[in-house]
Amino acid sequence: MTEVVGDRGDVSRRDMRAFVARGGGARIETRELPQPGPNDVIVRTTAASMCSADIATVKGDFDFATGSVDQRGIVVGHEAIGTVHAIGELVEGFEIGDRVGAASTSPCGQCTNCQRGFKGHCGGTIWGGYTAGVSRDGYLAEFYRVTDARENLVRIPDGVSDAAALLAIDTLASGSSGVEAANIALGSTVVVIGQGHVGLAATVTAKLQGAARVIVVKNRPGGEDRARALGATVTLNHTDDDVRAEVLRLTDGAGADLVVEASGSTQAFPLAIELTRLGGTTSVLSSYDGAAESSLSLPIEQWGWGLGDKTILSTFQLCGSERISRLLRLLESEPFDPNVFFTHTYSFDEVGRALTELGDSSVGVLKPLIQFR
Numbered sequence: 001m002t003e004v005v006g007d008r009g010d011v012s013r014r015d016m017r018a019f020v021a022r023g024g025g026a027r028i029e030t031r032e033l034p035q036p037g038p039n040d041v042i043v044r045t046t047a048a049s050m051c052s053a054d055i056a057t058v059k060g061d062f063d064f065a066t067g068s069v070d071q072r073g074i075v076v077g078h079e080a081i082g083t084v085h086a087i088g089e090l091v092e093g094f095e096i097g098d099r100v101g102a103a104s105t106s107p108c109g110q111c112t113n114c115q116r117g118f119k120g121h122c123g124g125t126i127w128g129g130y131t132a133g134v135s136r137d138g139y140l141a142e143f144y145r146v147t148d149a150r151e152n153l154v155r156i157p158d159g160v161s162d163a164a165a166l167l168a169i170d171t172l173a174s175g176s177s178g179v180e181a182a183n184i185a186l187g188s189t190v191v192v193i194g195q196g197h198v199g200l201a202a203t204v205t206a207k208l209q210g211a212a213r214v215i216v217v218k219n220r221p222g223g224e225d226r227a228r229a230l231g232a233t234v235t236l237n238h239t240d241d242d243v244r245a246e247v248l249r250l251t252d253g254a255g256a257d258l259v260v261e262a263s264g265s266t267q268a269f270p271l272a273i274e275l276t277r278l279g280g281t282t283s284v285l286s287s288y289d290g291a292a293e294s295s296l297s298l299p300i301e302q303w304g305w306g307l308g309d310k311t312i313l314s315t316f317q318l319c320g321s322e323r324i325s326r327l328l329r330l331l332e333s334e335p336f337d338p339n340v341f342f343t344h345t346y347s348f349d350e351v352g353r354a355l356t357e358l359g360d361s362s363v364g365v366l367k368p369l370i371q372f373r
């Protein structure tokens with residue numbers, strides 16, 4: 001543990017309040033304030049958000065629920081911003097009080113996968129860079145620790161609101177990855193299957209990357225205004241529409257240049273392949289972990305019998321301070337309203353209710369904004 005004094009911050013405060021998961025539930029508890037290792041920064045939280053991954057953490061779907069970690073519990077959360085409170089001895093470029101954030105995936109930047117450009121899989125394991133609230137204490141607390149700060153931490157421009165910054169570090173970082181990796185041409189036609197927060201982020205990214213048509217697909221009607229506000233030009237749903245026929249009709253039978261599969265449904269994967277034109281790209285933004293099936297089905301004829309030049313991409317969040325800085329600069333130019341994503345606001349004292357309501361589809365929380373001040 002590093003002793004930190006003077007311009008590296010005040011570490012005299014010892015306790016904080018944190019949202020801790022243990023034994024299938026979560027509540028606010030008093031916890032020891034984290035101390036910075038040499039490469040870390042401690043952030044005093046000002047605002048945070050949550051997504052379905054936090055629900056999975058609390059349910060115990062991730063690895064932490066074993067042995068002594070389970071006894072101690074784990075601080076939930078991976079989406080937060082705040083101000084610099086303490087700085088590890090090897091970290092340069094930040095000052096106490098700087099307004100900062102870091103992507104929800106926080107890689108080391110030095111291992112083989114990081115150096116190959118696959119930072120999400122830091123350490124050699126799938127999602128290995130995603131540690132906050134999974135294998136170490138997360139960010140839903142009055143203070144949190146950003147590891148490898150020079151790799152991960154960014155200053156937030158003054159012109160970027162809390163909502164915009166929170167969107168950049170997780171939802172947009174993830175949702176934009178599948179479109180950015182597909183490298184679409186100007187004027188492309190893009191289909192996005194699934195319009196949860198990640199699918200909506202893919203929708204707005206497709207628009208910003210020059211798609212002429214963005215066709216979005218949901219299971220049921222609802223949320224069309226939100227999708228249109230983010231650039232959807234056609235909204236379809238499986239309840240009212242023959243999605244396959246309609247997409248083929250809109251594309252003169254060819255299919256879309258890019259189909260983003262962001263619904264998380266294994267049934268949507270073969271549809272995504274089918275709706276992709278010859279020479280086009282199917283980009284998977286879903287995690288199918290926990291699916292009842294152990295494999296995805298690939299429709300061979302619609303894949304072009306193996307000769308269709310259809311590319312299948314799978315991406316995990318593109319992260320690191322350089323990329324997050326770019327997303328913040330993008331949001332500073334106000335290309336869309338980030339408040340479209342934040343449907344409900346809570347205080348930190350209400351974080352338990354926020355989590356419950358996020359998991360209750362009848363409440364209609366897309367993303368909660370958790371305020372700490």
Ligand SMILES: [Zn+2]
Pocket residue numbers: 050051052053078079104170171
């Ligand atoms: Zn998240």
Ligand SMILES: [Zn+2]
Pocket residue numbers: 107108109110111112113114119121122123
């Ligand atoms: Zn790494």
